[in-house]
Amino acid sequence: MVAPAARILIVDDHRAVREELAFALDYEGWQTLEAADGPAGLAAVEQHPDIDLVLLDVKLPGLDGLEVLDRIRQLRADLPVVMISGHGDLETAVLAVRKGAYDFLQKPFTNDRVVLSIRNALANSRLTSENRDLRKALQDEQQLLGDSDAIGQVRGMVDKVAATDVTVLITGENGTGKELIARQLHDKSARATGPFVALNCAAIPADLVESELFGHEKGAFTGAVQARAGAFEQADRGTLFLDEVGDMPLPMQAKLLRVLQDRVVQRLGGTRTAAVDVRLLAATNQDLQAMVEAKTFREDLYYRLHVVRVHLPPLRERHGDVPVLATHFLTQACRRNRLPTRKLTSKALGWLAAQPWPGNVRQLKNVLEGAAILAEGGEVDVADLQGVGVAAPSGQGAGGTDWFAFERLEDFRAATEKEFLRRKLIENQGNIKRTAERIELQRSNLYKKLDRYDLK
């Protein structure tokens, strides 16, 4: 995409100066607007929000240049202004720059000098605004949204423990926001200016876990061509986030425990020990307690990690959060993809809230990203969401059953009921009591149906 030509406003009371400048700027491919005095210049700034820069004469009849500068900065603090003055007016120059002018050109100046100054000012202002957009996007990414009691409690917990150095175990299914919480805990702590190092234990081959955690010296093992600091050393004075900690191999669990007790690490193949000042956060989507009972997770490590626990319930248990999340993700996706803002219809919101979301918030986010791009027009409706392919699209059951192939209503009803119950059972991990409660059916009744559909 070609960036639109920059628009530059020239404010000078001498027509010949304006014309000469306009000619030079036009030659550079910039668009120009002209104003002969302060009030006309200010009116132009108000009327044309797409002006990118102002060239402003210091000596203007009536409202003088420095006053105009002040008012421009009130109207649009981000608009770069380059001042032009007559000979030998250094004091004014200093004053103007102090008031926020980007540069100061003293007459007589060459066209090259003007062009250079404008080019720098435009580049600088583009960087500033990109920076602001990025920061805003980052803040948007890191917000914890949701009005449910569950999220309210999580928020309260985060506020309570963030400032401390306590170890926090964050639990929840895939895509429920565990990493988001870990980042918040870090960002709200005194360690926020220090590093945040995330290590996904499930993503590292078992034989590399140790060197990833504690680092290695050169030649410690085949392939260790260079010495390398491990995650603990990298996170010194910051936070170490051990993601999927349930996947850590048992022998490593013992080593991790030792480091947590002694707060010193030794690199693989090394002899020196280094003290580390690290706050530990851990996350898992597994049931660590059950793993402890099954002896696949060390009990002593479990208690070390489980000082405070923050649990993120699956999205299907907090349907009330879906509308605010969905709306936010859609707006974000439109902005990120430079699309016009689109809105979810109320039907679409209802449909979204009724989906089981096995992939939780991440899945919801992906669906809205897809819908933002695929939808046409200003509204996103159920069909647009289904087009992205969440759960089962309309008319299709599991395994591609075509619901409309049934002749008799009774057969259709039995097939959909069976599929509904099958899905609800999966959502509730096969727990019949819970399933019955959720779908508001008597348990005995559910048993009967499961028998009939051969679902047990």
Ligand SMILES: Nc1ncnc2c1ncn2[C@@H]1O[C@H](COP(=O)(O)OP(=O)(O)OP(=O)(O)O)[C@@H](O)[C@H]1O
């Ligand atoms: N309550 C929330 N408000 C806003 N965004 C959220 C919320 N929960 C999750 N997200 C977003 O959803 C996505 C998935 O979250 P995150 O990566 O933190 O989940 P996770 O639990 O670590 O998932 P996994 O177990 O798969 O690693 C991220 O983009 C995150 O910003």
Ligand SMILES: [Mg+2]
């Ligand atoms: Mg994660």
